[in-house]
Amino acid sequence: MSPFASLVASVDPRPDTRLPERARLSQIDASLRWPVVLFVVSGAGWLMLGTVLGLVAAVKLVWPDFPGIFFNNLEVLTYGRIVPAGLNALVYGWGNNAVFAVGLWIMARLCGTKVKDLGMLYVAGGVWNTGVLWGVGSILVGVGTPVEWLEMPAGVAPVLAASYALIAVWAILCFRYRQEGPVYVSQWYLLGAFLWFPWVYLMGELMVAWAPARGTVQALAGWWYAQNAFGLWFTPAALAAIYYCLPKVLGRPIRHYYLSALGFVALAMFTPWTGARHLIYGPVPVWIQTVSIAASMALMLPVVVTALNFHTTAWAGARDVWRSPTLRFIVFGALSYTVASTVGAVTALRSVSVTTEFTQFMTGYGAHGFYAFFTMAMFGAIYFMMPRVLEREWPSAILIHAHFWATGLGIGMVLVALYLGGWSQGVAMNDASVPFLALVKAMLPMNVLAIVGGLLVLLGQAAFMLNLLALAGVAAAMELLSLLAKASGVALGEEGA
Amino acid sequence: MKNLPLMFCGLFFALATSWCGLILSANIQYGALQPVAIEQGDTVYPQPIAGVAQQGRQVYIDLGCIYCHTQQVRPAGVGGDLARGWAKRGTVPRDYILQSPVLLGSSRMGPDLADIGDRMDTHTNYLHLYDAQLVAPGSTQPPYRFLFTTQKIGDTPTPHALKFPEGSTEAPPAGYEVVPTDRAIALVAYLHSLKIDYELPEATFAPGVGNATTSGNATAHP
Numbered sequence: 001m002s003p004f005a006s007l008v009a010s011v012d013p014r015p016d017t018r019l020p021e022r023a024r025l026s027q028i029d030a031s032l033r034w035p036v037v038l039f040v041v042s043g044a045g046w047l048m049l050g051t052v053l054g055l056v057a058a059v060k061l062v063w064p065d066f067p068g069i070f071f072n073n074l075e076v077l078t079y080g081r082i083v084p085a086g087l088n089a090l091v092y093g094w095g096n097n098a099v100f101a102v103g104l105w106i107m108a109r110l111c112g113t114k115v116k117d118l119g120m121l122y123v124a125g126g127v128w129n130t131g132v133l134w135g136v137g138s139i140l141v142g143v144g145t146p147v148e149w150l151e152m153p154a155g156v157a158p159v160l161a162a163s164y165a166l167i168a169v170w171a172i173l174c175f176r177y178r179q180e181g182p183v184y185v186s187q188w189y190l191l192g193a194f195l196w197f198p199w200v201y202l203m204g205e206l207m208v209a210w211a212p213a214r215g216t217v218q219a220l221a222g223w224w225y226a227q228n229a230f231g232l233w234f235t236p237a238a239l240a241a242i243y244y245c246l247p248k249v250l251g252r253p254i255r256h257y258y259l260s261a262l263g264f265v266a267l268a269m270f271t272p273w274t275g276a277r278h279l280i281y282g283p284v285p286v287w288i289q290t291v292s293i294a295a296s297m298a299l300m301l302p303v304v305v306t307a308l309n310f311h312t313t314a315w316a317g318a319r320d321v322w323r324s325p326t327l328r329f330i331v332f333g334a335l336s337y338t339v340a341s342t343v344g345a346v347t348a349l350r351s352v353s354v355t356t357e358f359t360q361f362m363t364g365y366g367a368h369g370f371y372a373f374f375t376m377a378m379f380g381a382i383y384f385m386m387p388r389v390l391e392r393e394w395p396s397a398i399l400i401h402a403h404f405w406a407t408g409l410g411i412g413m414v415l416v417a418l419y420l421g422g423w424s425q426g427v428a429m430n431d432a433s434v435p436f437l438a439l440v441k442a443m444l445p446m447n448v449l450a451i452v453g454g455l456l457v458l459l460g461q462a463a464f465m466l467n468l469l470a471l472a473g474v475a476a477a478m479e480l481l482s483l484l485a486k487a488s489g490v491a492l493g494e495e496g497a
Numbered sequence: 498m499k500n501l502p503l504m505f506c507g508l509f510f511a512l513a514t515s516w517c518g519l520i521l522s523a524n525i526q527y528g529a530l531q532p533v534a535i536e537q538g539d540t541v542y543p544q545p546i547a548g549v550a551q552q553g554r555q556v557y558i559d560l561g562c563i564y565c566h567t568q569q570v571r572p573a574g575v576g577g578d579l580a581r582g583w584a585k586r587g588t589v590p591r592d593y594i595l596q597s598p599v600l601l602g603s604s605r606m607g608p609d610l611a612d613i614g615d616r617m618d619t620h621t622n623y624l625h626l627y628d629a630q631l632v633a634p635g636s637t638q639p640p641y642r643f644l645f646t647t648q649k650i651g652d653t654p655t656p657h658a659l660k661f662p663e664g665s666t667e668a669p670p671a672g673y674e675v676v677p678t679d680r681a682i683a684l685v686a687y688l689h690s691l692k693i694d695y696e697l698p699e700a701t702f703a704p705g706v707g708n709a710t711t712s713g714n715a716t717a718h719p
Binding site for chain 2: 062064
């Protein structure tokens, strides 16, 4: 065999077609076992770090001197550093790792292809996490860039891009070598996500860091990136997870499935145009703002489609949804997507944006999308995926309950606090007769409520982490034992011979 | 939809059109804006900032001031920006052409700073940075004490040494003074350089909120 042919054969992910369906599926699961553990565990670590940093920031809004009296005003813990550091830990640490694990696994299963373990995923995963560590550390010591969602120094970008390519290529390969048959909507969403993210990321870095555009064109490029990183990467990945887990656990197909293609095409068409919705009344041309407002409105079309698909399916199996830990999280995420997207469309309107822009309301909108929609959907998928990948049940059902209730209630409190507090902040800000300090002080009670909610969220994540470490730890120990047994068996065998 | 190359092209096309439509066309429309004078022969605006102020801009960036302060003023009739005295007119694209990276910001936990140089006092500003509670009780701005050092008072008192309010618990012990570091001095110089005290052909001062000649140039540079 020529070297090229053998290379092609070594990445060909098609499993042995002579095996029965169930055996093939478990072969696919096993092929992703340890990469998935690597991504999920490191992702969960980043999630907790990001949440802790966000909480410290929230405490500082109530008690500006917060860590200062203990640490004599450490510069690394100043508000303007921990906010972007926390955001980047959440986005690139938790978000990307979660999509790598869940996205690759769902893609491989739906395509009927396994990921050949060449060790590449471990190296790439390690490099990705090292890159994120470097980026977050750089932000904390003050050498980041001041562009929201792209704060990591420009030097980190090639590291992240290269390791991303080595991870995402498996999703593309799986799709390329997929089994014959219809393509499921989750596969479209995942293929889109894995292809869009690198284009969006590289264009963002190019226009903002490497060859900056002039003046406020830079701001347009920055928001184009941030909107697309969420809307064309995290959103489709989470939608794919919901489209996959909901019918799989319920054992019944998605209702009105024929609409789902329309939802995908509409999402792909409208999301990329929404970037300037963050610059309404800002120093960019009015027509661009109008285009983004119109696109934000049009984005309600895919939201209505997914709402029809998800909620009618979940409603028909409501009792099973309540019983399944996976589906509780998945349906929480699906409902949040509908509500958060509606909030997104309404706040894009000029008459509403004039009150909500620049306030805590938009922080709440961000938390709604990231924590209540994306993260909850990922939790659901992870609860479904890990036992199949590791062939081992979750150690504690109580911890899963604790996770669901603590995060669910916590996010609810955070959203109430930020939406209500942000709205009254915006109303007061637009009324010049209210002194600025007075409106700052008026936000205090809601900021305290947000801290309480954030603590609950963190508590829930700790329960998740504990369960996860126990599950992965036992599985790893068993694997190690069996490897040792095999090795000693081989040694014995050699002695015997 | 089943063909990978076709899907690849479709996904790329959806993204590429938006990039051309939003960013490339914006760049073509106003990416080459130049400073202008409102009348021929006048000084052209915006003016670049230089020296210490430019270093201060870096301090502003690395402390993450953008997470609480915008530098974009909404036009007359929108929100309360002009009524709050944050500037005499809304900001327009030309105001930002000499800035890179642009620091528009997206949060107003604190007030807008696009025109802060026109409305602040240097010493108050140092105190405000040292600990906002000294001058604005109830403010949520974190203290930046690490931008200052405490030192023994020499033969002559250092300029800009902080004058704490009577009985402040933060005042240094007798014989000592709190002085701004180079970074604090640069940061305050930058804040002083932030001024929308000029008119542009496309953005003149809103009627009824001050006029160009009196309040615009009256504030002395630090």
